[in-house]
Amino acid sequence: xxxxxxxxxxxxxxxxxxxxxxxxxxxxxxxxxxxxxxxxxxxxxxxxxxxxxxxxxxxxxxxxxxxxxxxxxxxxxxxxxxxxxxxxxxxxxxxxxxxxxxxxxxxxxxxxxxxxxxxxxxxxxxxxxxxxxxxxxxxxxxxxxxxxxxxxxxxxxxxxxxxxxxxxxxxxxxxxxxxxxxxxxxxxxxxxxxxxxxxxxxxxxxxxxxxxxxxxxxxxxxxxxxxxxxxxxxxxxxxxxxxxxxxxxxxxxxxxxxxxxxxxxxxxxxxxxxxxxxxxxxxxxxxxxxxxxxxxxxxxxxxxxxxxxxxxxxxxxxxxxxxxxxxxxxxxxxxxxxxxxxxxxxxxxxxxxxxxxxxxxxxxxxxxxxxxxxxxxxxxxxxx
Numbered sequence: 001x002x003x004x005x006x007x008x009x010x011x012x013x014x015x016x017x018x019x020x021x022x023x024x025x026x027x028x029x030x031x032x033x034x035x036x037x038x039x040x041x042x043x044x045x046x047x048x049x050x051x052x053x054x055x056x057x058x059x060x061x062x063x064x065x066x067x068x069x070x071x072x073x074x075x076x077x078x079x080x081x082x083x084x085x086x087x088x089x090x091x092x093x094x095x096x097x098x099x100x101x102x103x104x105x106x107x108x109x110x111x112x113x114x115x116x117x118x119x120x121x122x123x124x125x126x127x128x129x130x131x132x133x134x135x136x137x138x139x140x141x142x143x144x145x146x147x148x149x150x151x152x153x154x155x156x157x158x159x160x161x162x163x164x165x166x167x168x169x170x171x172x173x174x175x176x177x178x179x180x181x182x183x184x185x186x187x188x189x190x191x192x193x194x195x196x197x198x199x200x201x202x203x204x205x206x207x208x209x210x211x212x213x214x215x216x217x218x219x220x221x222x223x224x225x226x227x228x229x230x231x232x233x234x235x236x237x238x239x240x241x242x243x244x245x246x247x248x249x250x251x252x253x254x255x256x257x258x259x260x261x262x263x264x265x266x267x268x269x270x271x272x273x274x275x276x277x278x279x280x281x282x283x284x285x286x287x288x289x290x291x292x293x294x295x296x297x298x299x300x301x302x303x304x305x306x307x308x309x310x311x312x313x314x315x316x317x318x319x320x321x322x323x324x325x326x327x328x329x330x331x332x333x334x335x336x337x338x339x340x341x342x343x344x345x346x347x348x349x350x351x352x353x354x355x356x357x358x359x360x361x362x363x364x365x366x367x368x369x370x371x372x373x374x375x376x377x378x379x380x381x382x383x384x
Contacts, residue, residue: 005038005059006377009105011045011096013068013117018224018251020111021048022294023140023172025056026200027109030366031373032057040377043103045096047117049080050252054275063099065092068117070314076118089118097123101131106380107373109136109170112143114161125165132383134167134376139180140293141173141199142321146183153184162190167376169194170369172293174362177324197369198362201301202278210279213269217245218348221277221289221298225251227311228290229258230339235288236265239345241352244285245269249277286351288344291318291333299331300358305351306331309339330358 010027012020021044028042042060044051047067056062066088067079078088096116100108101124108128114137115122128135143149153159162169171180175196186194211217220235222228232248240246247269250259262270274280278298281287289295291310299306308331310318322333332351334343 006040007105008040009043009045009100009103009108012111013047013113018048019292019294021046021051024111025054026366027369028060029057030369032059065095089120092120093123096120100124101127105133106377107134109138111138114158115156129165132380134380135165136168136170137162137166138170138172141178142317143180145316145320150184159190171196172200172365174198195372197365199297199300200365201297201363211283212247212271212280213245216243216285217247219280219284219287220248221295222251222254223290223292223295225254228254231309232258232262234339234341234344236262236268237341241349244352249274286348291322296321300361301363303355303357305354305356307347308333309336312336
């Protein structure tokens with residue numbers, strides 16, 4: 001990005017599933033792709049211990065924070081310790097307040113929560129601002145229903161934090177599908193900071209992809225697996241098309257009782273953990289999946305037919321995303337209350353042998369982000 005190479009930090013709070021981590025890994029890979037000159041040094045900040053299981057591009061290293069888990073009721077707790085949540089947040093805050101200024105990034109990209117989890121970034125942000133770091137808030141296409149998203153934005157004082165500590169807001173989506181700028185009713189001072197990047201969709205051609213099994217296969221993607229039990233059980237029990245192997249990617253957080261059931265299901269091929277399920281999507285005959293951002297964009301970059309069975313609690317984010325994409329003909333969606341083995345079997349039988357073109361969507365976010373980052377890094381360098 002310049003003669004010295006940039007320093008870029010990517011923060012994800014990672015309290016449920018692997019969505020923030022996988023989004024930041026995709027960004028790191030795009031930023032580190034060969035663009036001529038010295039590559040950037042990227043610090044990936046994550047609250048997921050599983051971050052170390054993913055391959056890292058050259059120039060990328062990890063800062064892993066004590067982990068927090070989000071329950072079905074929307075409440076939080078320490079994931080692995082018997083400690084009060086306040087103690088874990090204080091530890092995270094002190095690590096960030098020391099670690100981020102020591103790395104001295106030209107650019108910090110914060111995923112979704114401007115203050116960090118429970119404010120764990122609040123001590124670091126003023127120090128970085130004073131040192132000239134440029135800071136970006138990255139938002140996925142859908143945060144929740146418009147009413148809930150706007151309420152949470154106001155409750156967390158996000159507009160004030162963004163005005164005080166941020167230089168830009170990147171929306172990782174296509175405003176024709178979903179536009180959090182309108183949903184959040186942002187004031188003009190924040191609207192001027194917004195750039196829609198397009199979806200962060202990897203592009204894979206079937207001929208270039210690895211395969212989980214020989215021959216035709218259908219694929220069930222559970223994301224991190226934490227909230228995938230109902231879909232996993234329905235897919236395992238569904239009638240599957242003869243000659244098409246059913247494959248399920250369970251995710252590291254799938255509860256053990258359901259994982260055991262999958263491994264015991266006759267004819268089902270189970271992958272307990274896959275660092276890059278996107279490489280299998282393009283070659284699948286059909287995909288049944290949860291509705292998280294990363295899972296969906298991995299589908300959108302292909303023409304593989306997809307049925308999204310979204311999570312409905314504690315957020316409606318996945319329901320909103322699935323419905324809007326379904327209305328555009330990019331995916332099919334099912335109400336999670338209607339989920340059954342018979343429903344999945346009928347859909348798979350009708351989908352296998354078809355393809356779904358998605359050329360009308362803006363899927364070029366990973367190609368645009370490096371240029372947007374370079375502009376902000378150049379600003380930081382000029383101001384230094």
